[in-house]
Amino acid sequence: MFNRLRLTAAALALCATPAFAAQDTITIGMVLEPPNLDPTAGAAAAIDEVTYANIFEGLTRFGPDGSIQPDLAKSWDVSEDGKVWTFHLQDGVTFHDGTPMTAEDVKFSLDRARAKDSANAQKALFAGIDSVDVVDPLTVKVTLKQPNGNFAFNMAWGDAVIVSPKSIDHEATDPIGTGPFKFVDWVKGDRVDIARYPGYWGAPAKLSKATFKFISDPTAAFAAMMAGDVDAFPNFPAPETLEQFKADPRFKVIVGSTExxxxxxxxxxxxxxxxxxxxxxxxxxxxxxxxxxxxxxxxxxxxxxxxxxxxxxxxxxxxxxxxxxxxxxxxxxxxxxxxxxxxxxxxxxxxxxxxxxxxxxxxxxxxxxxxxxxxxxxxxxxxxxxxxxxxxxxxxxxxxxxxxxxxxxxxxxxxxxxxxxxxxxxxxxxxxxxxxxxxxxxxxxxxxxxxxxxxxxxxAKTGVANAKIEGLWKNAPTQANDLTKVYWQD
Missing domain, CATH: 3.10.105.10 (Dipeptide-binding Protein; Domain 3)
Structure with a gap:
């Protein structure tokens, strides 16, 4: 009896301590592979699908409901004539190479985007800027040629993210941003890997790693989901199979709207x-x-x-x-x-x-x-x-x-x-x-x-995900796979 009780107590102790840590990695399926990873120098939606809110951040950002939210700018003031926008930046922000992000980087990013030789695919977003001035390391003043009540909206686009002059020459293949995830690796034709950035200025991501897996063929996408090789496919390319996923308790089908x-x-x-x-x-x-x-x-x-x-x-x-x-x-x-x-x-x-x-x-x-x-x-x-x-x-x-x-x-x-x-x-x-x-x-x-x-x-935004995954966007107010609030349920 004593031995049996001792074994039972030991078993209860083992049960009290999880044998495995909660899952904190994810593999995301994508139809298209991005041609590069610099959202400020490319038109492909796939660039933002990997980098938006994950690797790169802007002064403002789109929330999952389409609202304009503070990001690298914690607040901003607009002059009475609507021409002068003063952005107050978050303190303690660093790029993934450890260098501080300051108002100088904001000025560099906006001036680069509106330059005559700019490769920005949405250059029109910046055409109304007359000047960008650094007030102090955490304050930048943007003067517009004419009032624009939509300027905070413009700054939320992926094309308006803040980049560093020190890393700009290799952003396309080795992106360095300020987001909660840092770039790890890009295996052309296969995947992009990112990992949680320990020096992130805001709330840390719950995921430690994420992989974006490129699968353009609908049949292969279905097979990858069924086999568990992919955990979620936010823009699933085979809508004819959604009913099968709906009938399978291992999965959830997420149907929403897009832009x-x-x-x-x-x-x-x-x-x-x-x-x-x-x-x-x-x-x-x-x-x-x-x-x-x-x-x-x-x-x-x-x-x-x-x-x-x-x-x-x-x-x-x-x-x-x-x-x-x-x-x-x-x-x-x-x-x-x-x-x-x-x-x-x-x-x-x-x-x-x-x-x-x-x-x-x-x-x-x-x-x-x-x-x-x-x-x-x-x-x-x-x-x-x-x-x-x-x-x-x-x-x-x-x-x-x-x-x-x-x-x-x-x-x-x-x-x-x-x-x-x-x-x-x-x-x-x-x-x-x-x-x-x-x-x-x-x-x-x-x-x-x-x-x-x-x-x-x-x-329509037709996505499929493992039923235990929470925090994926239902709707797509912009082209993004925002992983900042994604986690696995126990």
């Missing part, structure tokens, strides 16, 4: 796409329901302009480009276009590859042939985005409230409307909420009536 306007972009520079009737004909040839059901298995909200339906200023303009093949043929005849053949470049995401097949078939029904080319992401960025060598392409614009891109004639789809540019310039200096709302609605209507692009659907 991703998914469009059939048209190169407005190229004849005959420079003719609005031809662009309208293409828009009426496409059945949005076919694409949402056929490519996304019902996940997605139809849109008729470049604006998120969950935004209170959204205008439903889908009726302007309703599915009407007969009208498409009529418009093409009026434009004098026959035997039209267009090049359709499709990047890797499921919505593009599957949606492209459906769109090509529907265009053929109205007399438009397409030469379909599947391109990898790096090739898309160079050929389509940078060199403008395309006719049609399908892409989801996941940047937050980015209708201002239509005011940039040099942007990849080449829309050049001086009236629209004036409207956006007016919006930039308008602070009154009612006036801003009216201008945003007018902007949406202009591009819809100009049929700049064919607007397909708002990308």
């Amino acid at each position: 991703g306007e998914t469009i059939l972009a048209m190169n407005n520079r190229n004849p005959p796409l420079d003719n609005v009737k031809v662009r309208e004909a293409i828009a009426h040839a496409i059945n949005r329901a076919d694409i949402i059901n056929g490519a996304m298995f019902g996940y997605g909200t139809p849109i008729g302009t470049h604006f998120a339906p969950h935004n209170p200023d959204y205008v439903d303009l889908t009726g302007l480009s309703k599915y009407d093949p007969a009208l498409s043929k009529k418009l093409l005849a009026e434009a004098g276009v026959t035997n039209l053949k267009l090049r359709l470049a499709l990047p890797p995401p499921t919505y593009a590859r599957r949606g492209g097949e459906i769109i090509a078939a529907e265009l053929k029904k109205v007399g438009i042939d397409t030469e379909v080319t599947n391109v990898e992401w790096a090739q898309w960025l160079k050929q389509v985005f940078k060199d403008h060598d395309f006719d049609l392409t399908i892409v989801s614009h996941t940047e937050p409230m980015d209708i201002g891109i239509y005011a940039r004639p040099d942007y990849y789809f080449g829309y050049d409307n001086p009236d629209f540019q004036k409207l956006i310039a007016k919006l930039d200096v308008t602070s009154d909420p009612a006036e801003r709302s009216a201008l945003l609605k007018e902007a949406q209507t202009i591009i819809a009536k100009d049929y700049v692009n064919a607007y397909l659907f708002q990308l």
